Amino acid sequence: MVKANPSGPSGAAGKAREKFTFGLWTVGNIGRDPFGGPVREVISPVEIVKLLAEVGAYGVNMHDNDLVPIDASPAKQKQIVDDFKKALSDTGLVVPMATTNLFSDPVFKDGAFTSGDSQVRAYALQKTMRAMDLGAELGAKIYVFWGGREGAETDAGKDPVDGIKRFREAINFLCQYSMQNNYNYRFALEAKPNEPRGHIYLATTGNYLAFIETLDYPEMVGVNPEVAHETMAGLNFVHHVAQAIEAGKLFHIDLNDQESGRYDQDYRFGAANIKQAFYLVKLLVDHGYDGPLHFDAHAYRTEDYEGVKDFARGCIRNYQLLKKKVARFNKDAEIQQLIKRINPADEKLDALAGNFSENAVRQLKSMKFDRKAIGARGIPYERLDQLAMEIIMGER
Numbered sequence: 001m002v003k004a005n006p007s008g009p010s011g012a013a014g015k016a017r018e019k020f021t022f023g024l025w026t027v028g029n030i031g032r033d034p035f036g037g038p039v040r041e042v043i044s045p046v047e048i049v050k051l052l053a054e055v056g057a058y059g060v061n062m063h064d065n066d067l068v069p070i071d072a073s074p075a076k077q078k079q080i081v082d083d084f085k086k087a088l089s090d091t092g093l094v095v096p097m098a099t100t101n102l103f104s105d106p107v108f109k110d111g112a113f114t115s116g117d118s119q120v121r122a123y124a125l126q127k128t129m130r131a132m133d134l135g136a137e138l139g140a141k142i143y144v145f146w147g148g149r150e151g152a153e154t155d156a157g158k159d160p161v162d163g164i165k166r167f168r169e170a171i172n173f174l175c176q177y178s179m180q181n182n183y184n185y186r187f188a189l190e191a192k193p194n195e196p197r198g199h200i201y202l203a204t205t206g207n208y209l210a211f212i213e214t215l216d217y218p219e220m221v222g223v224n225p226e227v228a229h230e231t232m233a234g235l236n237f238v239h240h241v242a243q244a245i246e247a248g249k250l251f252h253i254d255l256n257d258q259e260s261g262r263y264d265q266d267y268r269f270g271a272a273n274i275k276q277a278f279y280l281v282k283l284l285v286d287h288g289y290d291g292p293l294h295f296d297a298h299a300y301r302t303e304d305y306e307g308v309k310d311f312a313r314g315c316i317r318n319y320q321l322l323k324k325k326v327a328r329f330n331k332d333a334e335i336q337q338l339i340k341r342i343n344p345a346d347e348k349l350d351a352l353a354g355n356f357s358e359n360a361v362r363q364l365k366s367m368k369f370d371r372k373a374i375g376a377r378g379i380p381y382e383r384l385d386q387l388a389m390e391i392i393m394g395e396r
């Protein structure tokens with residue numbers, strides 16, 4: 001479990017090699033969109049692994065059907081998996097995370113675990129158990145649940161309360177399945193407000209953090225927040241990740257970029273909002289997050305596979321550059337002084353306010369505060385924010 005790192009900015013976190021990962025579906029994306037067909041040829045999982053090794057990735061993630069087609073025979077599956085394992089051992093790449101495709105096939109058009117149809121719900125469980133077997137065989141320790149079709153365009157036909165109950169039932173069942181098989185998976189729930197459904201249930205990371213506490217095995221379950229998803233909803237992604245970190249629930253993270261109020265863009269990490277990306281990297285570094293850094297993004301539709309490599313290298317490079325900028329920010333004396341000024345601390349007061357007692361109540365209620373003087377104090381965010389920007393822009 002990723003816990004807040006009390007050693008803060010100077011902690012050991014920065015020294016280890018980052019675990020940069022990509023999904024088979026990310027660099028393998030062929031550029032289809034609602035207005036046009038593919039612009040790139042399909043490349044095989046083995047070729048994708050080679051491409052990822054070339055750009056310096058640590059690992060590769062997958063949905064069951066990114067690797068094994070939904071209708072593959074057992075013999076075909078074995079051959080595909082053997083070839084894939086060989087590519088992994090040839091390149092040294094690992095598979096830290098696996099997940100299930102519960103959204104592409106028409107059977108899931110009205111949801112999987114939350115479908116109103118008992119057959120669909122049972123099939124979704126069966127498909128997920130098989131996908132968990134496959135992920136475990138490849139060494140995955142994190143299992144992501146993204147409920148892409150778990151939602152509705154209209155609430156006329158399904159009770160959204162049932163949706164939540166059904167989702168809970170499925171996760172509880174699968175926690176037991178993971179334990180029964182000693183897979184030791186950590187489940188990471190990924191929220192998204194919409195796309196492909198008009199409205200997806202449990203739309204934000206915050207929704208999932210509350211939901212997790214209602215599960216039978218909450219300690220096995222955390223979240224997989226994605227930059228684009230909270231941003232699509234007009235929310236502050238960094239603050240959602242912060243809540244996950246504070247709760248010890250940041251099991252995985254999907255990095256990409258997104259402009260607010262637009263379609264699901266899945267841009268290269270840092271491509272749209274570099275300032276937010278900076279504060280996100282700062283949050284992850286300051287709190288010693290050492291799980292996978294998964295780029296769930298894809299190259300612009302203009303690119304060929306050389307451009308896809310540029311895209312993948314760009315994701316990694318932007319993270320690394322921002323990490324350098326964070327180190328610079330954290331050791332900048334003027335910046336640290338401004339932060340101190342913004343957060344004037346008084347240990348005695350904090351001890352009183354942090355521990356309820358009759359004495360604390362009495363003292364706090366009788367205390368005199370110079371409200372006007374405190375309110376009149378300038379708080380130098382303009383200067384601080386400008387210094388942060390100078391660092392980001394390479395002028396400091």
Ligand code: GCO
Pocket residue numbers: 099144145146148190192226254264296
């Ligand atoms: C999306 C999601 C997906 C999931 C993936 C893994 O917007 O389509 O981000 O890419 O992350 O299905 O669960």
Ligand code: MN
Pocket residue numbers: 192226228229296
């Ligand atoms: Mn997404």
Ligand code: MN
Pocket residue numbers: 146190226254296
């Ligand atoms: Mn994602």
